[in-house]
Amino acid sequence: MFLMSIPHFETLLAFFKALANESRLKLIGLLAQREHSVEEMAALLQLKEPTVSHHLAKLKQLKLVEMRQDKNTHFYRLNQAALQSMSKAMFTPEHIVGLTADVDTDGWESKILRSYFEDGRLRELPASRKKRRVVLKWLVNQLDQDRRYAEKELNQVLKQFHADVATLRREFIGYNMMQRERGRYWRMPEVEWRTEA
Amino acid sequence: MFLMSIPHFETLLAFFKALANESRLKLIGLLAQREHSVEEMAALLQLKEPTVSHHLAKLKQLKLVEMRQDKNTHFYRLNQAALQSMSKAMFTPEHIVGLTADVDTDGWESKILRSYFEDGRLRELPASRKKRRVVLKWLVNQLDQDRRYAEKELNQVLKQFHADVATLRREFIGYNMMQRERGRYWRMPEVEWRTEA
DNA sequence: CATCTAATTAGATTTTTGTCTAATTAGCTT
DNA sequence: AAGCTAATTAGACAAAAATCTAATTAGATG
Numbered sequence: 001m002f003l004m005s006i007p008h009f010e011t012l013l014a015f016f017k018a019l020a021n022e023s024r025l026k027l028i029g030l031l032a033q034r035e036h037s038v039e040e041m042a043a044l045l046q047l048k049e050p051t052v053s054h055h056l057a058k059l060k061q062l063k064l065v066e067m068r069q070d071k072n073t074h075f076y077r078l079n080q081a082a083l084q085s086m087s088k089a090m091f092t093p094e095h096i097v098g099l100t101a102d103v104d105t106d107g108w109e110s111k112i113l114r115s116y117f118e119d120g121r122l123r124e125l126p127a128s129r130k131k132r133r134v135v136l137k138w139l140v141n142q143l144d145q146d147r148r149y150a151e152k153e154l155n156q157v158l159k160q161f162h163a164d165v166a167t168l169r170r171e172f173i174g175y176n177m178m179q180r181e182r183g184r185y186w187r188m189p190e191v192e193w194r195t196e197a
Numbered sequence: 198m199f200l201m202s203i204p205h206f207e208t209l210l211a212f213f214k215a216l217a218n219e220s221r222l223k224l225i226g227l228l229a230q231r232e233h234s235v236e237e238m239a240a241l242l243q244l245k246e247p248t249v250s251h252h253l254a255k256l257k258q259l260k261l262v263e264m265r266q267d268k269n270t271h272f273y274r275l276n277q278a279a280l281q282s283m284s285k286a287m288f289t290p291e292h293i294v295g296l297t298a299d300v301d302t303d304g305w306e307s308k309i310l311r312s313y314f315e316d317g318r319l320r321e322l323p324a325s326r327k328k329r330r331v332v333l334k335w336l337v338n339q340l341d342q343d344r345r346y347a348e349k350e351l352n353q354v355l356k357q358f359h360a361d362v363a364t365l366r367r368e369f370i371g372y373n374m375m376q377r378e379r380g381r382y383w384r385m386p387e388v389e390w391r392t393e394a
Numbered sequence: 395c396a397t398c399t400a401a402t403t404a405g406a407t408t409t410t411t412g413t414c415t416a417a418t419t420a421g422c423t424t
Numbered sequence: 425a426a427g428c429t430a431a432t433t434a435g436a437c438a439a440a441a442a443t444c445t446a447a448t449t450a451g452a453t454g
Contacts, residue, residue: 009222009226012222013217013218013219013222016213016216016217016222017217017441019213019217020210020213020214020216020217021210021213021441021442022210023442023443025206025209025210025213029206033306033307033310033335034334034335034338035338037400037401038400038401038402039399039400039401047442047443047444048443048444048445049400049401049402050401050402050403050404050443050444050445050446051442051443051444052401053401053402053403054402054403054442054443055442057402066341068342069451071399071400071451071452072399072400072401072450072451072452073399073400073401074400074401074402077338077342080339081339081354081357084357087284109230110230113230137231138230138231141231141232141274142277144263145265145272145274146265160278160281214411218411218412220412220413234430234431235430235431235432236429236430236431244412244413244414245413245414245415246430246431246432247413247414247415247416247431247432247433247434248412248413248414249431250431250432250433251412251413251432251433252412254432266421268421268422268429268430269420269421269422269429269430269431270429270430270431271430271431271432395454396453396454397452397453397454398451398452398453398454399450399451399452399453400449400450400451400452401448401449401450401451402447402448402449402450403446403447403448403449404445404446404447404448405444405445405446405447406443406444406445406446407442407443407444407445408441408442408443408444409440409441409442409443410439410440410441410442411438411439411440411441412437412438412439412440413436413437413438413439414435414436414437414438415434415435415436415437416433416434416435416436417432417433417434417435418431418432418433418434419430419431419432419433420429420430420431420432421428421429421430421431422427422428422429422430423426423427423428423429424425424426424427424428
């Protein structure tokens with residue numbers, strides 16, 4: 001239909017607020033099936049019409065629903081496209097990392113992460129040592145602190161971020177972010193990591 | 198990693214409630230970068246520790262964050278997998294339609310939609326006339342009531358649900374759900390639709 | 395024009411949620 | 425054990441949000 005830009009903090013928050021309510025979520029469910037008039041929806045959800053109107057106004061503000069008028073009946077329908085594109089872009093790492101723009105502690109690392117991740121996946125391992133370390137640090141952080149992973153399990157987790165899992169494993173060991181013994185891998189405490197692989 | 202079952206109404210609502218808050222969303226942003234102690238997060242967000250603790254408890258309940266303890270410092274980290282799988286399954290049509298289970302008006306149509314849609318896409322056009330009509334009805338409802346679509350635009354919208362857009366277009370015309378003239382398509386009011394194609 | 399209908403807006407009330415301070419717990423450290 | 429530190433729990437208070445009734449608007453119809 002049309003692409004929506006990646007939503008920013010305020011947008012995302014507003015979006016969650018809109019959906020974080022029992023009545024509104026039910027309304028969306030109803031509207032996913034077909035259009036409904038305000039009257040109908042009020043009856044189905046056992047709410048008064050003004051209440052429904054109020055909820056629809058919120059959803060309309062965010063373009064999650066659209067309205068058409070026939071005589072003095074207002075028919076609402078869901079804007080699937082808005083919903084989908086929102087949920088799609090929502091939880092990719094580079095986007096989540098961007099959430100903290102205002103707070104941001106280590107802006108430098110965030111910037112690197114954002115630039116190397118795309119649609120939730122690592123495009124390529126950075127060539128420079130410093131950047132590579134940032135990316136690896138983030139990745140190793142996706143693993144459980146105390147768990148011992150079989151190689152297969154480790155691959156499972158890693159391949160969700162990058163195809164070349166063998167290189168990732170090797171780099172982890174190189175930086176001493178992980179250790180291996182008899183086919184099992186586990187994380188090392190951060191103080192033990194090396195600066196150079 | 199592991200598959201999560203499709204969340205149901207209560208789960209989904211709880212999930213949105215968890216994220217529909219400025220502080221919690223920022224926490225998630227922070228934790229997406231690396232693990233943090235409660236103290237750190239309180240400082241970064243300019244909140245008191247009990248407040249942060251309280252928010253983390255909510256996120257922990259939903260397994261969105263995990264905690265590891267070192268001495269008496271608690272380190273929290275994000276459970277990316279939970280977040281991702283939640284957002285992924287979230288807004289597929291067959292799931293949204295399922296939201297209204299308790300309310301449900303036309304359970305029969307919903308059931309059909311759920312069974313023919315998978316991951317947001319139409320698996321195949323039902324063979325039986327009655328079922329096909331339900332699916333087409335839903336699809337045509339994704340279009341703007343009053344807009345006139347160029348064939349290309351129409352395809353754009355439709356292909357997001359099904360590859361064989363030519364058949365869909367033909368069926369719409371057949372059921373008189375849409376009309377065409379000089380390469381332009383538009384929706385017909387529901388009263389004009391035919392029962393048989 | 396008077397009246398009816400469906401919806402929205404205004405304003406009041408109640409419920410839910412976020413934040414704080416104070417008190418408590420759990421785990422060191424001396 | 426006494427004291428220290430980081431976190432959690434309890435409870436109070438304040439702010440935000442949901443819902444209702446009443447009043448108003450917009451459009452249709454006799």
